[in-house]
Amino acid sequence: MKLKSCFAVLLLSTTVLPTAPVIANDIAPSARVSSAVLVREGPSTNTAIIARLRPGETATLVDQISGWYIIQLADGTRGYVSKAWTIIKVDAGDEPLIAGSHKIHVIDVGTGLAVFVEGPEFALLYDAGSQDDLHGGEENRVVSYIRAVRPDLSRIDHLILSHPHKDHLQLMPAVFDTYQVRNIWESGRVNKTDGYCHFLKAAMTEQGARYHDAIASNATRSVTFTGSGCNGTVNVRQADMMSTVPVELGVTAKMQFLYRDAHPYADPNGNSVVVRLDLGGKRILLAGDAEGGERELPSTSPSPRSIEAKLLDCCASELKADVLVVGHHGSLTSSRAEFLDAVNASIYAISSGTYAYRKVRLPDAEIVAELESRGQVLRTDRGDAFRIADESRACEMRERKIGPDADETPGGCDNIVITIEENSPITAKYSGLVD
Numbered sequence: 001m002k003l004k005s006c007f008a009v010l011l012l013s014t015t016v017l018p019t020a021p022v023i024a025n026d027i028a029p030s031a032r033v034s035s036a037v038l039v040r041e042g043p044s045t046n047t048a049i050i051a052r053l054r055p056g057e058t059a060t061l062v063d064q065i066s067g068w069y070i071i072q073l074a075d076g077t078r079g080y081v082s083k084a085w086t087i088i089k090v091d092a093g094d095e096p097l098i099a100g101s102h103k104i105h106v107i108d109v110g111t112g113l114a115v116f117v118e119g120p121e122f123a124l125l126y127d128a129g130s131q132d133d134l135h136g137g138e139e140n141r142v143v144s145y146i147r148a149v150r151p152d153l154s155r156i157d158h159l160i161l162s163h164p165h166k167d168h169l170q171l172m173p174a175v176f177d178t179y180q181v182r183n184i185w186e187s188g189r190v191n192k193t194d195g196y197c198h199f200l201k202a203a204m205t206e207q208g209a210r211y212h213d214a215i216a217s218n219a220t221r222s223v224t225f226t227g228s229g230c231n232g233t234v235n236v237r238q239a240d241m242m243s244t245v246p247v248e249l250g251v252t253a254k255m256q257f258l259y260r261d262a263h264p265y266a267d268p269n270g271n272s273v274v275v276r277l278d279l280g281g282k283r284i285l286l287a288g289d290a291e292g293g294e295r296e297l298p299s300t301s302p303s304p305r306s307i308e309a310k311l312l313d314c315c316a317s318e319l320k321a322d323v324l325v326v327g328h329h330g331s332l333t334s335s336r337a338e339f340l341d342a343v344n345a346s347i348y349a350i351s352s353g354t355y356a357y358r359k360v361r362l363p364d365a366e367i368v369a370e371l372e373s374r375g376q377v378l379r380t381d382r383g384d385a386f387r388i389a390d391e392s393r394a395c396e397m398r399e400r401k402i403g404p405d406a407d408e409t410p411g412g413c414d415n416i417v418i419t420i421e422e423n424s425p426i427t428a429k430y431s432g433l434v435d
């Protein structure tokens, strides 16, 4: 198998020259380490223990080989630690956020979407799904990333599900397991899949959480699932329903649901919750899988029943934003020029990977070109494409996935971080692991 030979080359080169510094990142014990990670003389559990790396401590990453990081401790000692017990710390979130500062992380979940937003007073997660990296627990892509950038975090104040598709919700259960979730927001559109069943059950059993949908306030409804992997009746207890009244997030932060609709459209993309975050005077528009119609060029007008058309009708002036997290993974079904004109963003973030939606791998080149004519475009599928196009590069990229999960699924190499600071221009870059 080609991947094995790829590993072998990497192993050989790093064994011959183990001291070449290739990545400027720190290594830290993962969250499941209770006492210490053993630092060994060689890349094997049969070699001598020469030091211990305790929770809260970090070491400099010098190099890596299959299964092991080569690290340097503060006293200059070099040794090997197992990838299974350590994480690469990302340099994107180490410094505490000061008043008025916010960060938006478009996490590279492979083919899917997960946007983590942090301010001095709150943490928010919009979607947590993937088509191709579905690990739970310690290897969950979303939890691994948030832990890497915010090891102190214990609470997600707002968890928003854009719509009940696997690539937006499948990684949610580990989020509920790891964090205290305060508010859950979704349209309420039911999708009778095991993934949505697990999400709804987790939402209803989360202690102290308030659940909001676009159906009713302070009422109950029940949903019965009959799937093979998740079934039974879930009694949904609704707090105050989603409205267009802005929700306060902090002193200089609020969110506003511009589109919310629980009608059972044949395609749940038609239920995508579109939310605008106003953070420190800047606006971020999160579009989920909101569409403008069938697959057409951006110059086509949005079809009248599409979310893009409805938003242009109801509230075009509310769409203006500095950043657009692009609808439907950069598909030709979304991002019509009329819609993009109203948003008029300067930064565009696209989350996608190698999975093909109806035989089409997203983003579509025409959409990328359209967005590039309007501003800065960042996309999470770059490292994933390398996986396909260039296997020697693929090895390198896969080994740099954040978290303990160094498997063969796409994602994790090119997370996007957008930073908002008072009196400074908004900035967007790839965090840490891709040059």
Ligand SMILES: [Zn+2]
Pocket: 112, 165, 167, 168, 289, 328, 329
């Ligand atoms: Zn999607």
Ligand SMILES: [Zn+2]
Pocket: 163, 165, 268, 269, 289
């Ligand atoms: Zn979808």
